[in-house]
Amino acid sequence: MKLATLRNGRPDGQLVVVSRDLTRYVSASRIVPNLQAALDEWKALYPALSALAAELDAGAVAGQPFDPDMAAAPLPRAYQWIDGAGYLSHLERVRSLKGSKNAELQTSRPLLYQGGSDSLSGPTDAITVPEADLALDFEAEVAVITGPVPMRATREQAAAAIRLVTVCNDVSLRKLVVDDLQNGFGFFHAKPSTSFAPVVMTPESLGDAWRDNRLHLPVRVQINDALFGQPNAGIDMHFDFAALIVEAARTRKLAAGTIIGSGTISNRHDEPLPTRRDGIGFACIAEARTVEKLKYGRARTPFLKPGDQVRIAAIGPDGQPVFGEIDQRVVLL
């Protein structure tokens, strides 16, 4: 089942069911008005949503043409956005940049930060920055949306709470990361609005691409139409989503509609940019720059500037974006 949220002038948008091939949609409003409301009563509403998806895919419901430009973030505002650090090679590559000092803590249990969730960006929303020189970076990640999770959840409870899967762009202002970390209170100014792909899917509907609590698909990143990276999200994910959720629930319960990010997808290799057609590349600029520093003595790849385009998509076996595509331009406020 594929779901999306269309802009309708209301803060939470309108929930729609999208066809498997992403060409058509049908409103879910006769079942539930928006995605948060669906997550609040997921078990009761799932059968009707699922049946509507089956009708749409079978052609029994015609639907309307699906245009990703109409899509908001699946949850345009969420009660919680927790970003994890599932891929250790991301941490290893950026550690020097971030001035984080305790490597040991980071491998025994996953790092998490509490992100802002009041204004999440849709797939084609501009990335609006207040200044041009804040070292703007993207971070391509997998994200899951959960049902309620009890405090001290087991791995089994955590895995069973995963309702929906998608990809996101954890927009980062690298120049502000150091201040955020140095002051001791964690990420704040360095992490403005995160962006989401137009479509979320249930783990079951991903078939073989969802197993071991990981998404086993390459996530393709293109900057200004050049391939930047296509690391496989199922490879080198040291902490899977069950581990991230268990860690998040160590001292608290998690409400339905909690979004958990995988951290920047990162596969181990030492090939600098440009990424060959069959290469792996990177899912953020900071990692590409670290590899360049090691190889050439200095970073070559610039951070994003106003006018630049970022495209991110998880690619299915047929070569097509599974959740649709994030396609954003950088704009100065």
Added chain:
Amino acid sequence: MKLATLRNGRPDGQLVVVSRDLTRYVSASRIVPNLQAALDEWKALYPALSALAAELDAGAVAGQPFDPDMAAAPLPRAYQWIDGAGYLSHLERVRSLKGSKNAELQTSRPLLYQGGSDSLSGPTDAITVPEADLALDFEAEVAVITGPVPMRATREQAAAAIRLVTVCNDVSLRKLVVDDLQNGFGFFHAKPSTSFAPVVMTPESLGDAWRDNRLHLPVRVQINDALFGQPNAGIDMHFDFAALIVEAARTRKLAAGTIIGSGTISNRHDEPLPTRRDGIGFACIAEARTVEKLKYGRARTPFLKPGDQVRIAAIGPDGQPVFGEIDQRVVLL
């Protein structure tokens, strides 16, 4: 105008208008179902809510008896909870405990952290801890709820966005603070669900007690019926709420329903516990312990343990709680 959210089995509860003396309430459901929905259309709905409050206070509407035990947090789940550090003497007192290293950063601009907002506790909810020895502390704070704030808001825009005022308890697990800060990603496990007083008030309705973007009232803290502190929230608040909101909006807009905390209320003095009837005392245990260490060479006041009771209330000129009272017991999971 005083508002509260009563439990009704739904995640967002039911919005009610409460009489000035906190004895009676009337449902606001003919105007708007819950507080977030009211904040989403504040300017359109404010006149009707305000008129209902006037009718209730005039006795034109009888209402029903108001029982704080029926109250959830004003926003039982919120899209954003940002806690600031407005009182520098709190930072000065706890800095040694927290291992934070950059004192200069903390005084030029207010520190902020992104708190979890998916499950906020009501005034009489238990404080549920997963283990008894996590050095459980309370932090009595003032909190405001805002309307929408644009990125790079001015002080005037920030001040004008303050819709509601109350007090809260930023529950803290001190034993986990060091790990949270050392790993570089900021508070997470150390800050479980924050608790709120039963009632929120508009700044206008606070009269002289709200000026200069600060709440000028003593906030009384009692632990197991002993007076712990009664610092005045209007004194020594170095960064007022306009400053905290401006800082929060440096790189992002803030959605309607954003809650901003003042940080632990803290007045400068060096008198250890016990607090005399006319004394100032402390609004968290960590500060009391720091003063004890300086005076006696060791901390005497224990952290909270299961069974302990925490009461927090802002006290009006008539000696009565203005927002009602937070009254929580500590319970082991």
